Amino acid sequence: MACSRIMSAPVCLIGDDENGHLxxxxxxxxxxxxxxxxxxxxxxVGLYRTGKSYLMNxxxxQQSGFALGSTIESKTKGIWMWCVxxxxxxxxxxVLLDTEGLGDVAKGDEKHDTWIFCLAVLLSSTLVYNSLGVIDNTALEKLHYITELTENIRVKAEVDQHEDESEDFMQVFPSFVWAVRDFTLELKRGDQVITSDEYLEGALKLKPGSxxxxxxxxxxxxxxxxxFAVRKCFVFPRPASTQNMRRMEELTEKELESEFLEQANTFCCYIYENTEPKTVTGGRTITGTALGNLAEVYIEAIRSGKIPCLENAVVSLAKIQNVRAVDEALQFYMTEMFSMAQLPTRPEELSDIHTDAEKKAIEVFITMSFNDNDQIYQQELMGKIYSEYQEMCQQNHEASRIQCEEVLRExxxxxxxxxxxxxxxKPGGYQQYRDSLRHLTSDYRERTHSQIMSEEVLSTYLRAKEAAGNMILQxxxxxxAMEQQxxxxxxxxxILEQRQRGLEEQNRLQERVFEDMQRSHDEHVKQIFSQMEREQERIRRDNERVLEAKLKESEALLQQGFQQEAAQMKSEIDRLKSDMNKQETSQPSTISKVLDGIGTAATLFLPGFVPKLAGFGLSLVSKLF
Incomplete structure (x- = not known):
């Protein structure tokens, strides 16, 4: 969907209710x-009145959208959202999220600010921290919300008291961008020109001692x-004069300082090119639908007095998303079938429509589904699609039967x-009856040759006429007597030959249905593997990102004389490498498990499919078992 068409301005995503709860x-x-x-x-995120909203606009x-304000009063309340x-x-x-300014003394609720900060971390792919002036100890002390993350967020439901969770946080936390506004210093260390990233990393150096x-x-x-495995820094000069700053929303680009404008454009390009789609534990990329559900899961935990837990959130989100994914995929399949299939139709046409509709329906499911590791919900969808296709085939048979019977009566x-x-x-009447029957049978077949129930309906009619034929014969x-016998x-x-024609006709239909089911099975497996490959690639990239960050951190600790901390980091790096190797070696068994699950589903659904159509022809059943 083109979100710019439905969101001309931001709306509040998270705010307070009448009782002051998020x-x-x-x-x-x-x-x-x-x-x-x-x-x-x-x-x-950032302290109030630091120009956060302008960056988001x-x-x-856009020039305007998120409220900027021109006074000391904080304009943004809660978290506002703009989808483009x-x-x-x-x-x-x-999805752009502009958060309420932190540290507003008028609120008098420090915990509220903490939750706003935590929610921004939990929901984002990239977290931009906006501050004024320079990155010094005072600026870092104001970023105390960072130090409280471990107290207010859990990655795993159960954590060993002595376990270091930093690796878990690093894998799921967003990239971090520090935007320093109204920066007036030269980017130098001594006489050496440095980059803004080097400026940030220098400010993050640790002091030895205890x-x-x-x-x-x-x-x-x-x-x-x-x-935060990925850290980036941008320094922005003052955008305009103090007087013009009060009307930032009205300023044209020509009225902005060229250096500020250049840096703002560089900042936007970096965000566009480097911010990854939002994922959660396991490399699962989430959609807008899942993001909304995820926000509700986190808010519910906060409202109930619990600490938001990513692992529990994934479990809750999976149930919400997967139930909806099955419903919407099935609804999509049925809509496609009913809109495209004009019954009665030839089996090959119905088969093609089914194949195309199911492929698209599975894509809908894969896009919406979440953490369906055992393919429970996909198997449920498979069974429901089988059932709907079976019903459609029966409707097609019945529609064809009705048309054939109408032609037969005529x-x-x-x-x-x-x-x-x-x-x-009368004497010679039987031969006359036989000639009429033969001629009319030929005429009927001519008019119903494209109908799938043609021979079956004719077979039923001829069996019913057996008594009348014998009466005329006698x-x-x-x-x-010998001629009559x-x-x-x-x-x-x-009559037996015609019945065999009817059976053969229905067996051909049955074989096509079985082939359709086999193609369905193959399509489900193909889509699962594609999803698994995407997720494995994302996990691999996340692991490599964390590994690279830890290697850099280990090197920095050694250079700064933190030998013990560097040794500890080395053991973390070794463990991460080992985990990455285990993930690679476990992939074949995971694939085998998927095949077993989908295969089991097929054996459950396919036999159920056959007996319902078995009245049309039983000879195929033996081929299936």
């Missing part, structure tokens, strides 16, 4: 529910280094009248 707003949730594309989520490609089509990632939606002051100094720096009407009024009860005095046998043989 809640997800319905308007925003409804918008997210309509986004089936993967979402790239960028959140901005730039990312949205991603400018460089086709098939993705860019005094309370040193521990306090190192804490926010250590958390940033441990939790074709054989004169014959029926002649039988009823006794026209054939009344024909022109035939002797011979004709009786011939009539029986013709």
């Amino acid at each position: 809640r997800v707003r319905k308007e925003a949730k409804d918008i997210l529910d309509g986004i089936s594309e993967p979402v790239v989520v960028v959140s901005v 730039r990312l949205a490609g 089509s991603h400018p460089s990632k086709k098939g993705h939606t860019l 005094s309370p002051q040193t521990v306090q100094y190192n804490l926010p720096r250590s958390c940033l280094r441990k939790f 074709v054989f009407d004169e014959l029926e009248k002649s039988v009823s009024n006794g026209s054939y009860l 009344a024909d005095q022109s035939l002797n 011979k004709e009786v046998q011939r009539l029986k043989n013709e």
